[in-house]
Amino acid sequence: MLNLIQKRRSCRTFEPKKVEEDKIDQLLKAALWSPTSKNNRPWEFVVVENPEALERLSKCKSHGSAFLSGAPLAIVVLGDPAKSDVWIEDCSIASILMQMTAESVGLGSTWIQIRLRMDDEGNLASENVKKIINAPEPLEVLGIMAFGYKAKEREPYSEEVLLWKRVHYEKF
Ligand SMILES: Cc1cc2nc3c(=O)[nH]c(=O)nc-3n(C[C@H](O)[C@H](O)[C@H](O)COP(=O)(O)O)c2cc1C
Numbered sequence: 001m002l003n004l005i006q007k008r009r010s011c012r013t014f015e016p017k018k019v020e021e022d023k024i025d026q027l028l029k030a031a032l033w034s035p036t037s038k039n040n041r042p043w044e045f046v047v048v049e050n051p052e053a054l055e056r057l058s059k060c061k062s063h064g065s066a067f068l069s070g071a072p073l074a075i076v077v078l079g080d081p082a083k084s085d086v087w088i089e090d091c092s093i094a095s096i097l098m099q100m101t102a103e104s105v106g107l108g109s110t111w112i113q114i115r116l117r118m119d120d121e122g123n124l125a126s127e128n129v130k131k132i133i134n135a136p137e138p139l140e141v142l143g144i145m146a147f148g149y150k151a152k153e154r155e156p157y158s159e160e161v162l163l164w165k166r167v168h169y170e171k172f
Contacts, residue, residue, distance in 0.1 A: 011108025014148030108150035
């Protein structure tokens with residue numbers, strides 16, 4: 001697990017190769033087995049492979065999502081605030097577990113922040129995404145996870161970047 005955590009780096013350029021159904025299933029299993037507060041499971045996941053939809057999603061906010069147009073797969077992570085007051089935490093856990101599972105099966109990934117983000121016209125990115133995927137109320141979009149085969153490998157994290165000074169024992 002530690003090796004995978006050290007190796008995982010955001011990947012924003014992908015090979016033009018489809019992600020196999022079996023691997024998509026493994027990503028979804030990771031999400032659907034993830035822990036949630038009170039076992040509420042307030043999340044929903046939308047798998048998007050259609051290139052036109054990926055192109056539209058890539059334009060849902062001003063910065064940091066353009067590369068999605070070159071990804072073969074996105075999984076939109078939504079939560080239901082009516083089901084849980086900690087849907088953000090629950091959706092975040094599902095998202096990172098999908099990223100770690102992606103790394104474990106040889107896929108690259110990047111988390112695209114949607115919640116609280118806007119497009120150039122001042123529209124909420126979450127509303128833009130909901131329109132594209134037909135998400136019903138009262139769902140909120142946490143983020144979009146981009147997946148695919150890495151076009152280039154990145155260096156894993158080194159021991160040097162560990163911020164040990166942020167760790168405190170017994171008291172701050
Ligand atoms: C909550 C969260 C939101 C992020 N949002 C974006 C984003 O919108 N666009 C993007 O390209 N990367 C995004 N990232 C990826 C970060 O930029 C990246 O994880 C960080 O720079 C560290 O690099 P690494 O993933 O290679 O370790 C996000 C990551 C997290 C955890």
